């Protein structure tokens with residue numbers, strides 16, 4: 490079964506809501522509708538931008554999807570500063586990133602936390618983008634496959650097979666994030682294939698074949714073609730390059746199989 494590629498732009502902590510509107514308009518203007526038949530394109534802005542982005546997408550019937558970068562594991566209550574999955578669902582979010590390495594590193598998120606967040610997202614009919622990936626010292630010691638597969642299997646613990654089907658996986662080697670140092674297509678494929686094999690082991694081949702596995706780490710329009718040409722890479726989680734509307738549109742068009750006119 491063919492998996493539809495997904496290009497998701499993780500804006501991280503960039504752009505206020507006015508800048509967000511300008512960027513979404515730019516992407517929508519630069520990327521003709523016909524490309525959306527071949528690639529799903531999502532923007533993942535900061536929480537404070539989501540309402541503006543949702544209003545624009547809905548109002549102009551744009552084909553872009555949108556999501557959030559994080560979520561609380563709790564549904565409601567005395568959790569000052571947190572944003573819940575029901576709140577994000579109400580804002581029409583399609584995707585929620587969980588377990589990004591920046592959250593794991595700066596906010597001490599463990600696999601158990603990531604697992605509870607993924608469950609909260611699924612319970613509210615959105616798709617979690619579960620991020621995994623090794624730091625440089627693990628890669629240098631040769632433990633990258635083991636590290637990433639174990640993060641994934643722990644992150645999905647206790648989910649039913651029909652929930653696992655909704656999950657998107659993102660392999661983001663920490664050493665390739667924001668460094669300009671993209672993993673070679675072969676390196677990325679090695680880990681993405683291992684992640685799919687681990688999913689097949691645990692949930693069966695049919696489910697593993699349905700799940701989209703993205704690569705993330707210094708993805709640009711100039712390298713997406715080679716990455717997406719790999720058997721087990723179904724798109725990208727894009728940081729820096731998603732902040733430039735023309736570049737993000739170009740990158741998305743490349744993932745759809747052809748350059749922009």
Ligand SMILES: O=C(CO)COP(=O)(O)O
Nearest residue numbers: 499666667706707728729
């Ligand atoms: O962390 C990333 C996306 O979630 C990747 O960021 P860069 O594309 O800026 O390397």
